[in-house]
Amino acid sequence: MTIRIFLAIFLAIFTIKSLQSQPKKNRLEVYYTPQITKTYFEQILENNPGSFKGFYETVEPNRPLLGYSTGIGYARILKHLELGIFIKKNLRGQRSDFAYNYRGLIPTDTLPDYGGLYYHFKMKSVTFGLTIGKAIHLNDVYYSSLYLGIGLDVYQIAFLEDFIIKSDDGLLRGGCCRHEYEHYPDNQLTNILRHIKNGYYRAEFSLAWRNEIKFYKNIHVDIQPQVFFLTKILKDARGLNTFVPDGIILAAGLQLGLNYHL
Amino acid sequence: MKIMKLPVCLVFLIFLHLDLSGQAEAGLRVSSGASYVRSGDQLYDRHGSSDPLFSWSIGVNIQKNLTSKMAGILELQTARKGYSFQIRNYFDLNSIEAKRTKLSITLNALSVYQWTLGTGKKKVQSFGLQYGCFLTRNTLQRWKYGEQKPVNVDGSDKPWDTGFIVGAGYRNHLSKKKFLVIDFRYNQGLFDISTSPERTKSRSLEVGVCYAFAIKK
Numbered sequence: 001m002t003i004r005i006f007l008a009i010f011l012a013i014f015t016i017k018s019l020q021s022q023p024k025k026n027r028l029e030v031y032y033t034p035q036i037t038k039t040y041f042e043q044i045l046e047n048n049p050g051s052f053k054g055f056y057e058t059v060e061p062n063r064p065l066l067g068y069s070t071g072i073g074y075a076r077i078l079k080h081l082e083l084g085i086f087i088k089k090n091l092r093g094q095r096s097d098f099a100y101n102y103r104g105l106i107p108t109d110t111l112p113d114y115g116g117l118y119y120h121f122k123m124k125s126v127t128f129g130l131t132i133g134k135a136i137h138l139n140d141v142y143y144s145s146l147y148l149g150i151g152l153d154v155y156q157i158a159f160l161e162d163f164i165i166k167s168d169d170g171l172l173r174g175g176c177c178r179h180e181y182e183h184y185p186d187n188q189l190t191n192i193l194r195h196i197k198n199g200y201y202r203a204e205f206s207l208a209w210r211n212e213i214k215f216y217k218n219i220h221v222d223i224q225p226q227v228f229f230l231t232k233i234l235k236d237a238r239g240l241n242t243f244v245p246d247g248i249i250l251a252a253g254l255q256l257g258l259n260y261h262l
Numbered sequence: 263m264k265i266m267k268l269p270v271c272l273v274f275l276i277f278l279h280l281d282l283s284g285q286a287e288a289g290l291r292v293s294s295g296a297s298y299v300r301s302g303d304q305l306y307d308r309h310g311s312s313d314p315l316f317s318w319s320i321g322v323n324i325q326k327n328l329t330s331k332m333a334g335i336l337e338l339q340t341a342r343k344g345y346s347f348q349i350r351n352y353f354d355l356n357s358i359e360a361k362r363t364k365l366s367i368t369l370n371a372l373s374v375y376q377w378t379l380g381t382g383k384k385k386v387q388s389f390g391l392q393y394g395c396f397l398t399r400n401t402l403q404r405w406k407y408g409e410q411k412p413v414n415v416d417g418s419d420k421p422w423d424t425g426f427i428v429g430a431g432y433r434n435h436l437s438k439k440k441f442l443v444i445d446f447r448y449n450q451g452l453f454d455i456s457t458s459p460e461r462t463k464s465r466s467l468e469v470g471v472c473y474a475f476a477i478k479k
Contacts, residue, residue, distance in 0.1 A: 059350060066311065097348070097349075097350050098313070098347050098348060098349040098350065099349065099350040100349050100350065100351050100352070100358060101350070101351065101352045115347075115349070115358075115360065115407060116347065116349040116350075116358065116360075118310070120310065141377060142377075161308045161310070163301075163302075163310035165347055165349070165360065167360075167407050169405055169413075169415050169418045169458075170345075170347075170360065170361075170362040170405040170407070170415065171301065171418065171456060171458055171460050171462065172299070172301040172302075172310055172311075172312055172460070172462070173301065173302075173303060173458075173459075173460040174302055174303035174308050174310070174460070178308065213377060213389075215375065221391065223430070256428075
């Protein structure tokens, strides 16, 4: 309920400010955000199926994972305020340390060149959202602003994979297993609509410092440090299906964007 | 070697563009950072990554201002890169340290798009975006697993690697003919460097300092 009130207030500010008669500019942007991500899905990971139960008992996935977001956005730039909408795809997750001892046992039944293993959990999602920004520095070449974003992060697919180090030459190769959570072989749009209907979505909040530099005529580049916080699944979806990962997500990244002003 | 044609051609096109009859600079650049690899199998399209290894490089470069905002850099450097694994061992034993190091010679070709940030009486600062490509020839590759003796693994990787570079730098004029550049770069290998079925691609992040001076006016 609180999230809905926030969204309603945000949308109202967006509409009112967009309609006000101030000098306006429009910005289209495409961006890629490499980011350090950490999901907190221990509740589901400790009950992993098959071999992953053994991996979890060997080493827990407590390390952050290098993920990304990539997307497109549109913003209306007012005098000292910018309001925008965006859609982006994300990959976030968590991973384990490398470990040699499988469940604390001597790994005699593995490959002769076995040198250790690790596994990771990755989740793909799509986020739709709104942003509101406040300009803090503005001139012909450089534009800087602070902004807040709020979005709906819809679950797409999640999977577990393991990897093995070859002790004879140091190469890292895929291990024995891969497990996918709640995934259907339909097209992406059908999957997104199904997951919205089933309530597999969470709220995303972001805070960013935009640094935009004029590159050529109407084309600008931007670099912006960002931090993200994502809530648990908003509906009680785990009751419907225990194979949907639930838990908060933290992430921090550096957005690299290419913008077109019109 | 087919995959090498594009970056090699790009390098030489930029090199030909560096008309040394105009204003040019020569520089010495040292950098350090972290390198790692992303690896996985082709069958399931899955990717894992190693732990990072401390890396360094030292090299010389030539920079030529092509326009008021654009410059080209050609750089030759020797580097130590690779990757590592910190492997947890049995509960009563120390962790296993494994690392794969490679020494290499690298040719970087970069473009720099720069903005002047401010001017003083003699000093000028500028901020530049760097983008380009690299071509690397590995000279020595070693793998050390725990307490085992290091082994030479030259045969398990391809000798050449190529990819792109993106970065940003801050440049300060120390005097009329001397400059100091501090930059941050990300290098990403574009092709599989391993001869085994596992795909392995190189990655590195580095912070560098370059001392440059004008060689012609």
